[in-house]
Amino acid sequence: MHPAFVRSLRAIAAPLAAALVAVSVPVALAVPAQAQQCTEHAAPPAPVDTSEKPKPGQTVPPPLPVPAQPVGGERLGSCGTVLPPGAPALPEGDTSASWVVQDLDSGAIVAAKDPHARERPASLIKTLLALVVVTELKPDQVVVPTKEDAEQECTCVGIAAGGHYTVDQLLHGLLMHSGNDVAHAFATVLGGVDAATAKMNALAARIGATDTRAATPSGLDGPGMSTSAYDLSVIFHYAMKQPEFAQAVATKAYTIPAVDGKPAIPVFNDNKLLGVYPGFLGGKTGFTNDARHTYVGGAARDGKRLAIVMMRAEQRPTRVVDQAAKLLDYGFALEKSGAQPVGQIAYHSLTTESAPTADREVAPAGSNSAAGAATQQPDAFGTTGWVLTLIVLVIIIAGFVIGYRRKRSARS
Structure with missing residues (x-):
């Protein structure tokens, strides 16, 4: 090799190596450091009672795997x-x-706090059950509850064993008053509790809710139950696109008519923002001793529709619905200011059985679908890696050119 070329390479090697180390080390360490910081989020906090004790012969399933890249965008791993x-x-x-x-x-995603922290959903998991129901059952299909359905641990709507109810009527009871009896009746129609929870988990996986594992159809705590604020945002996002769901959560009062000699059942919406918060679209509340208070609700203002999901909240010193109202106000203010999103719901197919990454819905007009797709399928090498590679190639080519010119100059 020509001495001039060797000297050229030596001249650029030291600063190039220093630059590569300076740039690549933070890039290489950024994601693992974040993952290490959030390892306690692999599972919800320890239960405070025996509600998650497995049945004899069964074991508690291990926590769901944590994706290598935060679903919905890098910042959502915070x-x-x-x-x-x-x-x-x-x-x-x-x-x-x-x-x-x-x-x-x-x-x-307008703003967030610990979006992928694994928490218990309480009755917010009924939004996932409802999503399964509206995709598999017809609104006018008749459901006849069993004695076991009607005798579930309440909160209950009051359906009667042997009564005849339509899916749409029961959906109102499920979402407005969080009926555990209705949840069990739907589970029975879907093939039983185990089959229903399996369908819920399969649907969650298909739409990209990777933090979610339903252990019960009602949201009563069970072994391995988990979700996150991000996942429930995804589920609510899809559910609100279903007319039967959106109509039920927006209903303030409803009556399931008298049937088979049984009295009519009045149903009132548990969500206290309905009819109070301007533009409120509806939502769902939840509570168990382990999950504490959970909440989802949406509202429309100035042509924008926002939704808030809250996990493991407390009613004091301020009611959870009032906390939600403040966060909605905050979100609308950010939208009005033109603030940039901090993440993006990654769109997947709602109905197909293929793997989530193989069949993705087209994002609605105005959404950053390309950004969302990039988030879901990140380049393992990374943008910075490709940039550094190009820089190295340019420097090497420049070195050859310089060496070649100096060699020609020396010969002449």
């Missing part, structure tokens, strides 16, 4: 608050362990 640059201070009074504010139309 264990703290995730806000747009320059965002104003958050409203006071929030007691939830995690939350997500999303745009119901574009799927953009």
